[in-house]
Amino acid sequence: MSGTATAEMLSAAELATIRADFPILAERVNGHELVYLDWGATAQRPRQVIDAEVDYVEHRNSAVHRGAHTLAAEATEEFEGARAKVAAFVGADEDEIVWTSNATEALNAVAYAIGNASAGRGGAAAARYRLGPGDEILATELEHHANLIPWQELAARTGATFRYVPVDDEGALRLDLLDGLLSARTRLFAFTHVSNVTGQVLPVAELTARAHAVGALVALDACQSAPHLPLDLHALGVDFAAFSGHKMLGPTGVGALYGRREHLTALPPFLTGGSMITTVTMEGAEFLPPPQRFEAGTQRVSQAIALGAAVDYLDAVGVDRIAAHEAALGRRLVEGLRAIDGVRILGPVGDGVERTGLAAIDVPGIHAHDLGQFLDSRGIAVRVGHHCAQPLHRRLGTTASTRASAYLATTPDEVDAYLAALPEAIEFFRRLA
């Protein structure tokens, strides 16, 4: 990613300052200092983000895009200001960012908009999005369920065929098979920027160019990239992208859909109702232009504003520096895990594999839930389970894995604490057996 190679990682002093901003990091869990290594599931929030939401609720809370009173005007300005901040953060224009509840809803909004176009909604402008028998939707075996099931369902509703790019025995995407899978029949290629299980970074610009070369649209799952890597959606060229606020220091309940202006302008809406219309009669309705066309009903205003504050926080630290910090932690994590007997890291780990600061492991003979229980007794919070990627786990021969994921406030000492506790946990369960 641009900048990550040259940016400096965070110094110990900077890390201490950052950590002091996160109230929850002072918690003790089961008699131990909290070692939070589950940032990839949900990020903790700095005081600045919490305060921004509270300040809005205490002083300006009001209905946006309606009402003539002062609070309503201030609320609208702040809500739209947050949209502008988030748009700039991911390299998009303001009117290309749609608020959603989360990334899952964002991806469903695209799938349902295309489904509605396939049913004839949206008229001539949306005709080019119509899917039917003979058309193909391509995804990958790496995907989180959120970027998988909406496409399986869209294929089932429209008669299109769902296909996927498989992974190899190590968990690396078989990009050598892509030429045989991408064809003039491919109408949409959905893939993740960064795998939430293996941490591998996919070459988005290259994959997008190859999809576009056959006339396919690209839907990108940016949940594990928007928080962790400098992101320029315009430069990458994708047609749609989804990310969630709570993974990038923001609150739960807010996420975003990015759609290139030409698509959002042409596609019919997914959810319909209040706040997204111009004229309504008893026979039908006309819709607002995007992004409001895709924002039916009362919006998650305080959450969006807090997400704007989260983006301010990330910008102040510098995403390029966060990426450099995480890359270093990721290397430390992988090197440490490789040195522990009986641990298998899911996904490619060789030199030159670009990956973020997370690693999921399988310890044959010891279930992830049991490992996680032991680690929790030491105050170490990791994610256990299939991480919403059942097909990938099945392909790699396991039902569940143990994932540690770092972020800007993670210290090398925390990674080391995990690396020290893991052999103890393995020894504990081996001794039982």
Next chain:
Amino acid sequence: MNEVESLYQDIIVDHVKHPRRQGLRDGATVESHQLNPTCGDEITLQLVLDGDRIVDAAWTGRGCMVSQSSASILAEQLPGLTAAEAGERIESFRASMRSRGEIPVDEDLLGDAVALEGAAKFVARVKCAMLAWVAAEDALAKR
């Protein structure tokens, strides 16, 4: 003994190392497959019934020590019980598991399942412990 050690008691370890009535067989009267969607743990439980009485039980599955030992513990005690007696045990076990440790497991009624009492203190593990028992309940409902 800390809480994590109290979870992995000898009886649990014994059932994991020497699972009772494991392996599906032909001729089951009813069967139930249960999945814990959060971790992918699964249990398939079979019962052979003679009228209202359970005459044989068998299971297979994969998952953590809590879910697998619980299946073994349950399968071992089901044969010989009537459906009503099995239902009473399932209800009693569920009440203890949901009590966050407030209601001790009734050892007279539930035998080795007393070793699973520690799981009740860990909300995330209650589902693991209950998986086989839910399968038994579901299988009996299919009579």
